[in-house]
Amino acid sequence: MNADTAARVRALVDSASGDLLGYLVRRVSPAEDAADLLGEALLIAWRRRRELPDDPERARMWLFGVARRVLANHHRGVRRRLALAERLHLELAGFAAAQSGDPADSDEGREVRAAVAALPDELRELVMLVHWDGFGIGEAAELLGVNASTARTRYQRARGLLAAALVGEPAVG
Structure with a gap:
């Protein structure tokens, strides 16, 4: 130029x-x-x-x-x-x-949501990814940045805590 x-x-x-x-x-x-x-x-x-x-x-x-x-x-x-x-x-x-016609609006649905909300953060997010967002445990593990075996262990712990919360028993774990 x-x-x-x-x-x-x-x-x-x-x-x-x-x-x-x-x-x-x-x-x-x-x-x-x-x-x-x-x-x-x-x-x-x-x-x-x-x-x-x-x-x-x-x-x-x-x-x-x-x-x-x-x-x-x-x-x-x-x-x-x-x-x-x-x-x-x-x-x-x-x-x-x-979602408004979803059974999650029922008393049982609110109870499940409350139980999930009461989980520790890392367990709650894992459960939400698997059950609400449709990811497999391996995919959820990748999203969370943990290995698959850790995710499986956490998932089992979350299931135990949820089961205890939903039947009104004290949680162990």
């Missing part, structure tokens, strides 16, 4: 950045995003500086075109994030509705 191109880019940025920021502020919400978009537009303009027109007015229009495309990308990203959040919200609502 020659010094002339760098000087033209600097002059263009100096003369147009205020107007460019105003253009972006009027088109995004929250307005604080405009500064990030301006930075992105200027970075792209710098990377594509070899395409900068020689005519100062055409160069200004070129820079606004870069900013317009950055703004369009920003709006597409916002729409995608909102759509994803909506899909996730609907999925979670469907999951919660499916």
Whole structure:
């Protein structure tokens, strides 16, 4: 790159950045995003500086075109994030509705949940991974960062504690 191109880019940025920021502020919400978009537009303009027109007015229009495309990308990203959040919200609502008819809402289900909640942390998480999340003991061991034999031993201990809690006996272990 020659010094002339760098000087033209600097002059263009100096003369147009205020107007460019105003253009972006009027088109995004929250307005604080405009500064990030301006930075992105200027970075792209710098990377594509070899395409900068020689005519100062055409160069200004070129820079606004870069900013317009950055703004369009920003709006597409916002729409995608909102759509994803909506899909996730609907999925979670469907999951919660499916769970509402679950026998876990019964007295027995509450009793089991209370017994599981009373387990020590490492046992509770293992039981939840196996019974509520559908992992095998080996997979749960991997997720917990313990070897499979340790997980099997803990699982047996948890079963004993749960059985004792559910029949009202004092727990041993």
